[in-house]
Amino acid sequence: MKQVLNRWIANHARVPGVLACGLHYPDRTVFSQSMNVAYPPIVLDPVWRCLADTFSVFHHHRIPSEFVRWQYQDAHLYAAIRSDNICCGIFVVQDADTSVHATLRRLLREFKAIPATSSAPVQSGLAASAGGGR
């Protein structure tokens, strides 16, 4: 499952404006993919753990969350968590095109829908429509 999701995010998050993406698994392992030198994997790894903790904190405060978008001055962090507690985060530049934001939302929706037992790469039409990484 990890390989499938790692491959899926690496392939499909190559959207213009995306700075980095990553996954966090319930066993605390992570996968990081950087598309921008300012977002190196060594710095990203703890981010995904922290991101998973934020979902845990939301849950503790009885705040269910389907999708979360953390907005900073220069970047946005899109995040979602699946029912099997695998969590996904995508950093994108703050001034990305509106269609990119919509694409990322669709991508996260797709991430949540990938079957837990999936062993084959999931087909997505997003990469084709979204273009290459930055």
Next chain:
Amino acid sequence: MTGRVAKVLFVDDDPMLLDLVRQLMAGFAQGTWEVLTARDSASALKLLQGNVIDLIVIDVHMPVVDGPQLLKLLQRKYPQLLKVVLTGDATGAYRSECLANGAELFLEKPRQREGWQVIYSTLVELVKFKPESGFRGVLRRVGLQEVLQLECLARNSSILDVSTPHAKGQVFIQDGEVIHAVCGSKAGETAFYFLFGLKGGDFSLHPFIPPGEKTIDKSWESLLMEAAQVCDEAHEPDPPVPDPPDELEREFETALLSKSSVTPSEPKVQAPQAAAFRKAVDEMLICSSQGEVVYDWQCKNVDSRVAFLECVSAKSAQLVHRLPAGSFERVDIEQSDGRLVVQIKSGHTLFVRTRLEAQAAEALRPEGKEEAAVAGA
């Protein structure tokens, strides 16, 4: 944290573990840490009263007051203190409870020396980490005013260090009276009022050392009253922020303006829009930079919401630690039946929960904005 020895306090009911930790950490730190230990929560609290601790590392299972309870206490009394949980019982339930009660990290006790090296390296990073934009200071249950009042009422002698990214200063309190204040080239009452008006930032109490001069004669009560007045005058009104035309931001401003009794020259929210927005809102809370509730609408459990805001405030900084993402603006949380927004702006924090009934969603939908997709999701 550079240039001085960091004080790190470990709290655990296992004396053998504390000995091990003291030896290992002292070895790793090479004199850059002073490692303190406490076998229970009471001893830990006593040490906290007499020392400026940079980081506290707490076990979960302890007699009488356990780790999560101690965290809650510390969150109220020392909200600025960095807190980490180190436990052999790293279950998901404890993890989420501790993180929700202000722990920065929830770590599992290692079984080998290499593991302790990792723990040390992690803690070093945490001790180094001081949010520059003052997120941590944005929400505080105990404000500068309260600390001053407590010190003065108890007739204490101390030095109160106030620090923000833009200014640093000190207030000298001797036998419960404010005798001197200094901030850059400012001194006396001017410095005191200036420090009092700073937004965000950190403050800490230090042992009293007599200042070179005495510049304040007024009673502390008069000083606080005048400081509050000076603050009010200086802070009103903030210039309107017309862009982006987001209903949440408008509501935020409207609530703030109505609270501070300032009448805007032009109405910021058209009546029908505001009414529609109000219909969509389930709950709203606004906190000041001191963590005080400024405005509350249909908030069933204010304390819990303030605790949540504190968590968001802390996590927002941790998430982009060492990343060039810029300062935090807001977090949007989409739920199956609604949407929740936490926004930190001009020293105030806004919490809004909206439901997504068809009519409400329509009211929230800004024309042509991608927010429409969020609201409509």
